[in-house]
Amino acid sequence: MIAKLFEVKETKNRGKGLFAIESIPKGTIVCFECNNCRTVSASELGYDNMSEKEKMALLDYAYRKKDGTFVLPCDETRYMNHSCNANILTADAGFDIVVRDIKKGEEATYDYRDFYEDIKILCCCGEENCCKVVDFKHPIPTELKQFWTMRINVALKLVNTVNQPLKEELKQKSIFLSLGDTLLDKLYVDE
Numbered sequence: 586m587i588a589k590l591f592e593v594k595e596t597k598n599r600g601k602g603l604f605a606i607e608s609i610p611k612g613t614i615v616c617f618e619c620n621n622c623r624t625v626s627a628s629e630l631g632y633d634n635m636s637e638k639e640k641m642a643l644l645d646y647a648y649r650k651k652d653g654t655f656v657l658p659c660d661e662t663r664y665m666n667h668s669c670n671a672n673i674l675t676a677d678a679g680f681d682i683v684v685r686d687i688k689k690g691e692e693a694t695y696d697y698r699d700f701y702e703d704i705k706i707l708c709c710c711g712e713e714n715c716c717k718v719v720d721f722k723h724p725i726p727t728e729l730k731q732f733w734t735m736r737i738n739v740a741l742k743l744v745n746t747v748n749q750p751l752k753e754e755l756k757q758k759s760i761f762l763s764l765g766d767t768l769l770d771k772l773y774v775d776e
């Protein structure tokens with residue numbers, strides 16, 4: 586489920602993408618796997634018999650997790666494109682958090698290298714640090730992991746200082762538990 590803060594629009598070179606309809610501050614939790622997102626196994630999809638082209642096409646609708654299953658997001662989350670300098674990253678606790686202020690009209694991007702695909706995509710994010718070929722290497726190279734962790738940690742510190750549009754929805758999952766009681770208490774303090 587993605588917060589209702591984005592609209593689907595054509596990008597210049599990456600098909601459709603998600604664009605912010607208002608400015609979204611760093612620390613905003615914008616997406617998580619809700620109970621309506623479907624999880625499908627590789628065998629259900631016949632993944633092992635798919636051609637490279639079919640696997641590429643599948644990435645338009647689903648992403649693969651470490652346990653080998655595929656998640657089909659319930660909404661327009663699937664339009665989020667990859668950037669090597671993404672403004673949204675996944676925290677270990679299981680949600681996606683804004684790691685750089687997103688301006689109104691700016692494209693929301695995620696780093697696909699967190700997925701477990703066995704294809705490669707030629708990246709056209711245009712960022713200075715573009716890796717050119719997204720090849721889903723695991724374990725994630727240390728430098729990249731550090732780059733993400735640093736950003737995520739800074740964003741997590743801001744979680745209770747910004748408006749959280751998914752606060753109520755996140756309660757359906759106990760994902761905050763893994764962040765420790767302090768953050769949980771702060772987030773769910775009586776209003």
Ligand SMILES: C[S@@+](CC[C@H](N)C(=O)[O-])C[C@H]1O[C@@H](n2cnc3c(N)ncnc32)[C@H](O)[C@@H]1O
Pocket residue numbers: 599600601602641644645646647663664665666667668706707708709710
């Ligand atoms: C989950 S979809 C994202 C939405 C997609 N742009 C669309 O129009 O449906 C993933 C696909 O978008 C394209 N894509 C996303 N980020 C890209 C990037 N940085 N460079 C090139 N293609 C990208 C690739 O075709 C990829 O398989």
Ligand SMILES: [Zn+2]
Pocket residue numbers: 586587617618619620621622658659660
């Ligand atoms: Zn969902």
Ligand SMILES: [Zn+2]
Pocket residue numbers: 668669670708709710711712714715716717
């Ligand atoms: Zn790139």
